[in-house]
Amino acid sequence: MAGLARVLGSGAMTNSISDIEKAHVLLVTGSNTTETHPVLAAAIKRAVKHRGAKLIVVDPRRIKLTRFAHIWLRQNPGTDTAWINCLLHVIINEDMLDQEFVDNRTRGLDRLREHVSRYTPEYAAGITGIPPEKLVQTARMYARAPAAAILYTMGITQHTSGTGNVMALADLAMLCGNLGIPGGGVNPLRGQNNVQGACDMGALPDVYSGYQKVAVPENRDKMARAWNVKSLPHKPGLKLTGMLAGSGEDAVKALYVIGENPVLSDPDVQHTRQALQNLEFLVVQDIFLTETASMADVVLPACSFAEKDGTFTNTERRVQRVRQAIDPLGESRPDWIIIRDLGSRFGHPMPYRSSQDIMQEIASVTPSYAGIDYLRLEKKGLQWPCTHQEHPGTPILHSREFASGRAEFQCVDYTPPAEKIDADYPLWLTTGRSLYHYHTGSMTRKVRGLNTLERECCLEISPQDAQEAGLNDQDRVSVRSRRGEISTRVRISPAAVPGTVFIPFHFAEAAANVLTNPALDPVAGVPEYKVCAVYIERKQETG
Amino acid sequence: MNSGNTMQINGQNLPFQEGMTILDVARLHNIFIPTMCHLPGAPPTGACRLCVVEVQGARNLAAACVTPAQRDMQINTESPRVVNSRRLTLQLLLAVGEHDCLLCPSSGQCVLQDLAYRYQVNPKRFAPRTVMHRTEAVNPFILRDFSKCVLCGRCVQACCDIQVNDAISHAYRGIKSKIAAAGDRPLKESDCVFCGECMQACPVGSIIPVESRQSPRIWETHKVKTTCGYCGVGCQMYLHHRDGVLYRVEGDIQSPPNYGSLCVKGRFGFRFVNSSSRLQTPLVRENGSLRPAGWQEALDRVHERLDSIRQSHGPDALGILASARTTNEDSYVAQKFARAVLGTNNIDHCARL
Ligand code: SF4
Ligand code: SF4
Ligand code: SF4
Ligand code: FES
Numbered sequence: 001m002a003g004l005a006r007v008l009g010s011g012a013m014t015n016s017i018s019d020i021e022k023a024h025v026l027l028v029t030g031s032n033t034t035e036t037h038p039v040l041a042a043a044i045k046r047a048v049k050h051r052g053a054k055l056i057v058v059d060p061r062r063i064k065l066t067r068f069a070h071i072w073l074r075q076n077p078g079t080d081t082a083w084i085n086c087l088l089h090v091i092i093n094e095d096m097l098d099q100e101f102v103d104n105r106t107r108g109l110d111r112l113r114e115h116v117s118r119y120t121p122e123y124a125a126g127i128t129g130i131p132p133e134k135l136v137q138t139a140r141m142y143a144r145a146p147a148a149a150i151l152y153t154m155g156i157t158q159h160t161s162g163t164g165n166v167m168a169l170a171d172l173a174m175l176c177g178n179l180g181i182p183g184g185g186v187n188p189l190r191g192q193n194n195v196q197g198a199c200d201m202g203a204l205p206d207v208y209s210g211y212q213k214v215a216v217p218e219n220r221d222k223m224a225r226a227w228n229v230k231s232l233p234h235k236p237g238l239k240l241t242g243m244l245a246g247s248g249e250d251a252v253k254a255l256y257v258i259g260e261n262p263v264l265s266d267p268d269v270q271h272t273r274q275a276l277q278n279l280e281f282l283v284v285q286d287i288f289l290t291e292t293a294s295m296a297d298v299v300l301p302a303c304s305f306a307e308k309d310g311t312f313t314n315t316e317r318r319v320q321r322v323r324q325a326i327d328p329l330g331e332s333r334p335d336w337i338i339i340r341d342l343g344s345r346f347g348h349p350m351p352y353r354s355s356q357d358i359m360q361e362i363a364s365v366t367p368s369y370a371g372i373d374y375l376r377l378e379k380k381g382l383q384w385p386c387t388h389q390e391h392p393g394t395p396i397l398h399s400r401e402f403a404s405g406r407a408e409f410q411c412v413d414y415t416p417p418a419e420k421i422d423a424d425y426p427l428w429l430t431t432g433r434s435l436y437h438y439h440t441g442s443m444t445r446k447v448r449g450l451n452t453l454e455r456e457c458c459l460e461i462s463p464q465d466a467q468e469a470g471l472n473d474q475d476r477v478s479v480r481s482r483r484g485e486i487s488t489r490v491r492i493s494p495a496a497v498p499g500t501v502f503i504p505f506h507f508a509e510a511a512a513n514v515l516t517n518p519a520l521d522p523v524a525g526v527p528e529y530k531v532c533a534v535y536i537e538r539k540q541e542t543g
Numbered sequence: 544m545n546s547g548n549t550m551q552i553n554g555q556n557l558p559f560q561e562g563m564t565i566l567d568v569a570r571l572h573n574i575f576i577p578t579m580c581h582l583p584g585a586p587p588t589g590a591c592r593l594c595v596v597e598v599q600g601a602r603n604l605a606a607a608c609v610t611p612a613q614r615d616m617q618i619n620t621e622s623p624r625v626v627n628s629r630r631l632t633l634q635l636l637l638a639v640g641e642h643d644c645l646l647c648p649s650s651g652q653c654v655l656q657d658l659a660y661r662y663q664v665n666p667k668r669f670a671p672r673t674v675m676h677r678t679e680a681v682n683p684f685i686l687r688d689f690s691k692c693v694l695c696g697r698c699v700q701a702c703c704d705i706q707v708n709d710a711i712s713h714a715y716r717g718i719k720s721k722i723a724a725a726g727d728r729p730l731k732e733s734d735c736v737f738c739g740e741c742m743q744a745c746p747v748g749s750i751i752p753v754e755s756r757q758s759p760r761i762w763e764t765h766k767v768k769t770t771c772g773y774c775g776v777g778c779q780m781y782l783h784h785r786d787g788v789l790y791r792v793e794g795d796i797q798s799p800p801n802y803g804s805l806c807v808k809g810r811f812g813f814r815f816v817n818s819s820s821r822l823q824t825p826l827v828r829e830n831g832s833l834r835p836a837g838w839q840e841a842l843d844r845v846h847e848r849l850d851s852i853r854q855s856h857g858p859d860a861l862g863i864l865a866s867a868r869t870t871n872e873d874s875y876v877a878q879k880f881a882r883a884v885l886g887t888n889n890i891d892h893c894a895r896l
Contacts, residue, residue: 017776036774039776039778039804039805042707045706045707046704190775191867192774192775193771193775194868195867196775198867198869201875201878202875202878202890203874203890203891204890208882209878214882227882228883233887237881238889238891252859254852254860255861255862257863258863258864259873260864261893262893287821288820288821288822289820297828297848298828298844298845299822300825300842304815304821305769305770305870306769307816310869310870310873311871312777313871315775318777320770320777323769325769325784325789326784326788329816329823331825335870336872339876342845343880346850346885350879381799
């Protein structure tokens, strides 16, 4: 969420889930919310059904939310910055901006005006494929709402232009004064249960918990004192993609993987496997023998969420308790205990007796978590920043000012996707989640009922494309990209846009990420999962 | 309270606020009024009339869940008239269908059973109606036993007003009345997404988990409140378990952000926890393949190898991939381990999403 952090000083959802039902307009983009965040999607649908909210969906696929949408824009894959800039253009041109907010809380309007001047509806239509009048209609609907919320997921961030897309969305919210108010905001919906928490806790190469930069000497001193060490490394570390970059002098030689399955979840599976094979030593700590774990030198059995105590931080920054229901299975242990016991072997004891002890330390070194303790969490979660014991938590960020004082308009340019379609690879492929499975499927695919409802990976293709390729429903096809090839069945679906096919990424046997593109967003280090060019061909059935 | 409005329930003077129903005021002050069709968060329908109360000066009994509280109202929640009305209503409900608690998976968590007991209603007074609709058990999660349906409509509201999936509605009329998906087809051929909201809302045993009869009875399990481990919404839920096995998940209706709602993964996706393919012991690689090992050996091996690679190549030759699924406490300790113990900032997690 680097884009949002750059503009607003924080990369989290600015508002709360309950705010969805307070918004007059909801702009949902790059998020198949009914499948990825079903219970939050219910709030969106309730806002439309019971509260008269207007829904704008920007998504090439006919996702379920489009049934509830007042406006549905189908952009060409990878052209988000263009339509967002166009909305900015129309809003400035028709003088629909929130002058008071812009005057008091932002900087750089003139530059923005200049920057978006060429993104006329006609120009943007040429890039995005969205009719000009629909862009104008959307700009008006968004700008005229007393409170409008923007919601997005990885459809927006998993592009080489992902950081830019997010900054452009922030520009849009700032221009219309939709920050710091109930029912407004720029709201990234985090995918996995505790991505927000993993970031908050400093499982990132450049920050300690609470986004305290490792490059700042005072932060290092403070953490070194708290952790009882003489000094701490000052050079920001490698991002995941850097750690997996493979050979070379400064390559990582040993990797300790905790609860992740990069072989399936990373783009370009071949490359990831190769990188892991090149390691001198690989430890994997997980609850199952995943594809990644089976390559390891040592595998450590961890506990599931039902077997341990702790906290998760949800997408609205709410820290909530995880409570142990059952004893650890077999000899499995909670992750923190395993790491603690390794620490002692390195001569660095961490004398935690419980996860509560750890939270006390977190609160003592992390300003935004300073007021969080298990006693307070007993009844109800708390939304950070929660800076002291009496602090009630923060449901809406930036209500008075931005971390940086004024927020600067970012003026992002449209850059075409890293990969192009051509005669050899004529179709766009996008990937994502499905309702019945989760991430790489290491959990959901062990649940019989979920597998019954969705057993096999299917390539979703539009009736037109299917006809052109001479395909029938359920045909087996091979899907080829510039990086690899997988085999799967096709499902002909009116949800798909002509020219674009879709594959969920949960299935090991047809790992969609064999095909996808590791070109990276230069700022966030997020690989471009979303768009790549493919060729599809029918396969002869072999029994 | 600030508005200065008060009313009387069972002789007690009680403050209330504009817009509250009689039921809201009673619940606020812990006064019991039974309900069946009332579903918090959905527009009230007043369908079951079990919540009736006596309002002094009014000719008819009032349904507490739909009647607005008014200044100086005098309410009796358990007058003989009220009790008679409720008993009659219960008798009629019991006569609709086969309410044989001995064989019902919902025994112990059934509003009808609780109220029949509380008001001492004998189920045999009316001859039971013959069952009109066959049980549906063709999907992996939800079983619908129409012989127990009292047509309260909560499931329809749960589906259409709370989750807004619009998969089921009232169908047919008179004694053929039924809650059905479009075209009276099975759920798995409908718009149903198996969120189970209807199941949680059903006050009787008409919508139940498919595996109910293979699970312990509700009073034999313990429940623990926790946070769903799947997506970033962070739904609050109860895990029902016994002897180290999870049997059922229930949304916590009291807590944000979900107020009881869950999705198919949160509600039905828990079997992986007790899956036989869970890793049970550490494994170490020997002659090319992994074999079980004790913790001592495994952790020593990890320490030894990480340490020696650090000796020869420096701390930045090591990296940690933390998880977006484990707890905050786990992630915090992982980054501390990378930075303070190994001496590198090479830590990241998989999904920077
Ligand atoms: S499971 Fe959910 S979608 Fe299906 S009928 Fe019940 S409430 Fe509706
Ligand atoms: S199935 Fe249950 S919730 Fe639905 S109408 Fe019948 S009794 Fe009520
Ligand atoms: S129940 Fe569904 S929506 Fe709620 S946190 Fe779990 S996966 Fe997300
Ligand atoms: S609960 Fe009031 S009428 Fe049913």
